[in-house]
Amino acid sequence: MSEETLKRILENFRRYIRQDQKFLLRDLLHTFHPADVASILSHMDEEEVGYLFELLEPEVASEVLREMDEDARKRLLRRLDPERLSEVVGRMESDDAVEVISELPQEVASEVLREMAPKASEEVRELLQHREDTAGRLMAVEVVAVHQDDTVDQAIAAIRKAVDEMGEFYYVYVVDDAGRLVGVLPLARLLVSRSDRKVSEIMKRDVVSVPEDMDQEEVAQIFRKYDLVAVPVVDEEGRLIGRITVDDVMEVLEEETSEDIGRMAGTDEAIREEAVWKIAGARFPWILTSLVSGLISGSIIGAFRGTIGRFLPIVVFIPIITAMGGNIGLQSASITVRGLALGKIDTFELWRRVLREAKVGIMMGIFCGGTVGLVAAIWNENPIFGIVVGVAMLGAILVAATMGTLVPILFRKLGVDPAIAAGPFITMSNDITGLAIYLGIATSMMKWLVE
Numbered sequence: 001m002s003e004e005t006l007k008r009i010l011e012n013f014r015r016y017i018r019q020d021q022k023f024l025l026r027d028l029l030h031t032f033h034p035a036d037v038a039s040i041l042s043h044m045d046e047e048e049v050g051y052l053f054e055l056l057e058p059e060v061a062s063e064v065l066r067e068m069d070e071d072a073r074k075r076l077l078r079r080l081d082p083e084r085l086s087e088v089v090g091r092m093e094s095d096d097a098v099e100v101i102s103e104l105p106q107e108v109a110s111e112v113l114r115e116m117a118p119k120a121s122e123e124v125r126e127l128l129q130h131r132e133d134t135a136g137r138l139m140a141v142e143v144v145a146v147h148q149d150d151t152v153d154q155a156i157a158a159i160r161k162a163v164d165e166m167g168e169f170y171y172v173y174v175v176d177d178a179g180r181l182v183g184v185l186p187l188a189r190l191l192v193s194r195s196d197r198k199v200s201e202i203m204k205r206d207v208v209s210v211p212e213d214m215d216q217e218e219v220a221q222i223f224r225k226y227d228l229v230a231v232p233v234v235d236e237e238g239r240l241i242g243r244i245t246v247d248d249v250m251e252v253l254e255e256e257t258s259e260d261i262g263r264m265a266g267t268d269e270a271i272r273e274e275a276v277w278k279i280a281g282a283r284f285p286w287i288l289t290s291l292v293s294g295l296i297s298g299s300i301i302g303a304f305r306g307t308i309g310r311f312l313p314i315v316v317f318i319p320i321i322t323a324m325g326g327n328i329g330l331q332s333a334s335i336t337v338r339g340l341a342l343g344k345i346d347t348f349e350l351w352r353r354v355l356r357e358a359k360v361g362i363m364m365g366i367f368c369g370g371t372v373g374l375v376a377a378i379w380n381e382n383p384i385f386g387i388v389v390g391v392a393m394l395g396a397i398l399v400a401a402t403m404g405t406l407v408p409i410l411f412r413k414l415g416v417d418p419a420i421a422a423g424p425f426i427t428m429s430n431d432i433t434g435l436a437i438y439l440g441i442a443t444s445m446m447k448w449l450v451e
Contacts, residue, residue: 010043017051026055034060038067041076050079062091065100074103082108086115093166094123095140095248102128135219136212138252139233139242142166145173148182148200152193155185170230173240174203180238181209209234212241216252223249293428297322297435304439311449313380314442317372317389318435324368325396325434329426332357332404340412354405361401365394384448392441396434403429 016025029037029052037056041049041064053076056064065073065088077085077100085104089097089112101109101124113121123141130136144162146155155172162169172190174183183203193202209232210219222231223246233242301308301318308314336353373390377383404426442449 006040006043009040013040013044013052014048017048022055025052029055030060034063035067037064038069038072042069042072046075046079049076053080054084058087059091061088062096065089066092066096070103073100077104082111082115086112090116090120093140093142094120094127094242095138095244097124098127098137102132130212133216134212135210135214135216135233135244136242138216138219138248139212139244140248141242143173143232143240143243144169144171145175145179145240146185146199148174148176148198148203150199151195152190152197152199152202153195155190155199156195159187159190169243170245171232171243173207173232173243174199175240178237179240181207181232181234181240183207184232207232210244211236219244220249220252289425289428293431296428297431300432300435300439304443307439307443307446310446311385311442313376313385314439317376317392318438320372321389321393321396321438322431322434324393325400325430326427328361328364328397329400329404329430332361332401333408333426336405336408340408354402357401357405358398361398362394364401365397368397369393382449384445388442388445388449389438392434392438395437395441396430399433399437400426400430403433 013025013028016028032040037060041052044052049072053061053064065076068076080088085100085108089100092100097120101112104112113124116124127137127139127141142162144159144166146158150158159172170187172185172187173181174185176182183200183205184207185199185203189202189204208222208226208228210222212233212235219231222228229246231244232240233244235241335357339353369390369392372393373386373388375386376389377386380386407426407429
């Protein structure tokens with residue numbers, strides 16, 4: 001909806017809330033899609049959100065709660081009592097219920113789980129046992145599974161029985177006597193097959209599945225690679241235990257992208273925190289990294305103070321060389337982090353990627369170094385100074401492009417999120433190497449500079 005439309009809707013809702021028009025508001029809310037209701041609630045204060053949410057039927061409320069952004073949902077969850085929460089969460093699929101339950105304080109979550117229906121509560125408890133950011137934590141346990149010896153008629157009967165519980169689904173999974181996944185049955189193939197045929201005769205045996213402990217980013221890569229809309233999850237014995245759908249993966253990609261951008265800027269958790277001291281605490285390590293970088297850079301300049309004292313124009317081009325190196329390094333790092341996240345960079349791709357970035361660095365270094373070197377030569381009326389600046393910039397850019405590729409890959413090998421390396425760490429290393437290259441070349445060429 002447009003900004004003008006949303007503004008008008010908010011004004012109407014607030015007026016009806018002040019008038020305590022509950023019946024009118026309830027009817028009005030039911031005219032909107034749950035996603036639109038979630039959007040409306042996200043623009044209201046905590047008291048207004050609580051008032052309106054209480055007017056929703058549990059089924060609709062569960063859909064609205066699922067569609068709300070994280071901050072708005074947290075504000076709402078603070079207001080809801082455990083009985084109302086259990087009523088709403090109990091209408092959700094297991095994966096959505098886990099997401100909501102995991103955002104609650106421990107004591108509230110325990111009370112909500114006690115209030116829920118035993119089966120739903122048990123499913124949520126089982127999913128909460130899985131490590132965060134894994135397929136097991138991301139999956140829903142609701143699946144349509146049939147035995148490989150069942151007939152098409154029996155499979156269709158199983159689908160009819162599961163429709164009310166599951167809502168939308170895309171595949172019927174086939175298992176053996178031990179519950180191990182042995183095949184998958186697309187709905188279209190099922191509907192055009194004779195009713196007396198066995199499922200094992202028409203199922204697809206080459207099933208793409210994921211283990212329960214697979215990282216959610218790897219799961220997203222599986223979806224992208226095989227162009228899937230859903231994937232079954234299996235345990236270590238190959239037994240079918242759940243499914244992940246494409247909408248869950250889209251949320252993962254959005255979440256991972258936001259985290260990576262936040263980490264690259266050094267502000268990941270600060271975006272979601274309201275307390276000033278928490279914001280400062282989240283940013284402090286990155287500010288400290290910049291401080292260390294400044295101290296080291298200052299030490300390098302101090303070590304070359306004799307060179308600078310003999311030929312002062314050197315100072316003018318220090319910011320240009322360090323800035324260019326930092327920018328090139330961040331560009332290479334961003335491309336590498338994205339490639340790692342999408343699964344496009346592996347061990348076999350590593351050196352080809354490094355070589356490509358080195359070639360790019362050389363090309364950009366020649367162009368930028370030549371341009372800045374020409375400016376330096378004309379400005380100082382000294383061609384040797386132009387060569388010093390140009391060669392230094394070429395070297396700084398080449399090193400920055402190479403490090404911007406290697407460092408995130410090294411972090412990944414060490415088990416550290418590579419997005420962490422793409423911000424202050426790359427900038428710090430490139431500032432230091434750029435300064436060392438520039439001042440080192442200037443020192444070695446000093447007898448020609450001062451003549």
